[in-house]
Amino acid sequence: MVDQYIRVPPDSTGKRVHTERHNLLFYNAGTIPFDTTQTITGNSSGATGIVLEVVGDTTTGKIFFLKSQDDDVTFIVGEDILVNAVKHAEVQISDVVVNDQVVLLGGANNPHNQVFVDDQGSLNVRYSDGAQQIDAFGLSRFSSPTTLGTYVLAYDSLPEEHSVQIIGAGTETYDANSSSVVLSVGTVTNDEVTRTTNKYHTYQAGFSQYIEMACVCGDVGKTNNIRRWGYFDGYNGLFFELNGTNVNFVRRNFSTGSVVETSIVQSAWSGDDLSGNGGLVNLSKVNLDITKINIYWIDFAWLGTGRVRFGVFSPDGTRIVAHTILNANSLILPYIGKSNLPIRYENLNTGTTTSSSELRVICGSVQIDGRLPEIRNRRSRKTTATSAFGMVVPDGYAIPIGSLRSAKTFNGQENRHLSLPEAFSFYVKTNPVIVKIIKNGALTGENYIQPTDSALEIDGYATSVNGGKEIYTWMIDPGSLNVESPSNFGYYSENITLDASGEYGDIYTLTAQSLGSGPAQITAAITWIDVA
Secondary structure, three states, rough: OOOOOOOOOOOOOOOOEEEEEEEEEEEOOOOOOOOOOOOEOOOHHHEEEEEEEEOOOOOOOEEEEEEOOOOOOOOOOEEEEOOOEEEEEEEEEEEEEEEEEOOEOOOOOOOOOOEEOHHHHHHOOOOEEOOOEEEOOEEEEOOOOOOEEEEEEOOOOOOOHEEEEEEEOEEEEEEEEOOOEEEEEEOOOEEEEEEEEEEOOOOOOOEEEEEEEEEEEEOOOOOOEEEEEEEEOOOOEEEEEEEEEEEEEEEEEOOOOOEEEEEHHHHOOOOEEEEEOOOOOOOOOOEEEEEEEEOOOEEEEEOOOOOEEEEEEOOOEEEEEEEEEEEOOOOOOOOOOOEEEEEEEEEEOOOOOOOOOOEEEEEEEEEEEEOOHHHHHOOOEEEEOOOOOOOOEEEOOEEEEEEEEEOEOOEEEEEEEEEEEEEEEEEOOOEEEEEEEEEEOEEEOOOOOOOOOOOOEEOOEEEEEEEEEEEEEEOOOOOOOOOEEOEEEOOOOOOOOOOOOOOHHHHHEEEEEEEEOOOOEEEEEEEEEEEO
């Protein structure tokens, strides 16, 4: 059956009827399927258009597309149809101009304020302060998220919560007046500064993970400089990128055993392109200016697959979806290999630049759209270690009776467990003792051992400890004492992990000292959980 069209206004004479113009072409010899929002280009003619609808299959069919009203360049029969410079098919029948009669729902106060319909026929319904928010699993987002990590730089750069890597002339500078950190690089190739949270935020299966960041670039970008901000590490993640002067959304994936990056340039964003041009591809009318502070957001579903969304907040507080990556039913491996990831910022030179470059970090947070079960009820491993029976402790100074630190690997992989002391048990003889937990004291003679199926390493050999920060103290009379872990150990406070670079993180040491006129004896045991 051949498509038939009757010419009515505006092509004929008579009263005008409001129509919207688009174009139609038929294709054959196809090898790669087309998709909506793609930009098609004629290899010979240079004609372009944005795909509105595809009817047919990979080999043959027709494409309804939108082109500029003042664009008179038409596709040529037989030429290649390109998407991002890659041939998808050939033109079988050239441009057919179609004018659809438009039925508009307009506002009584301004008929140019009209309702928009998406490509699935749904009305764009919103409230005066923005659309109803939907999470990555398609559920209505209400005001009950759980914060997994929050990073406000009100008093310092939060050095205990971040790892900073500097190469060449890179610098990290805390600006107390603006509660921000400036990551700067010079003009030399390979200058780099990276700032990463030590915490790899726990993903909860079946819930949407949500990340917000506020930052600003010091310029519009330049050749040989890359600035990144998002939820990622060196292997996996999702992030925004200023590469040269191009703003991209990037997915980094290690599922194959090698790092693979997929970049989506601004012209290929599937949602609001933040161009400031208005129209169907820029309903917000926002023109993204990366040299001004913006709140960037990412949310994703991850059960190995699921949708990913990138966006920003408009000046009026509306959440704008700029791009969506649809992973379900299209991949044979997870779209990112790990979903427990840190917030990370990077500023680096890939070659010589014309001037220095800055990325100013202001604030960030990671949330799940739901309630995180009590941490001990999550999938975890429990381990207990006991000190040597009846250790003799002097009355003149404290000695270490045991230390804990996160192991670098677990089952052959980089260890990103978060470990929490759960309970302490003490048995004291002869004299009362004072027991302290010291954070990051310098040990002498230590020898760490990783218990089977544990994410921690323990030491019971150190002979002395110096310095460090005292974070908890018990006064224990002779006898036994069994206590739960101090409340300052928890998911949001003191916990045991590697730092962001994969090196050893904080060390927690139990020390004991006799409070009598002579030595005492103590046996100590600690139980901890490794949260997956």
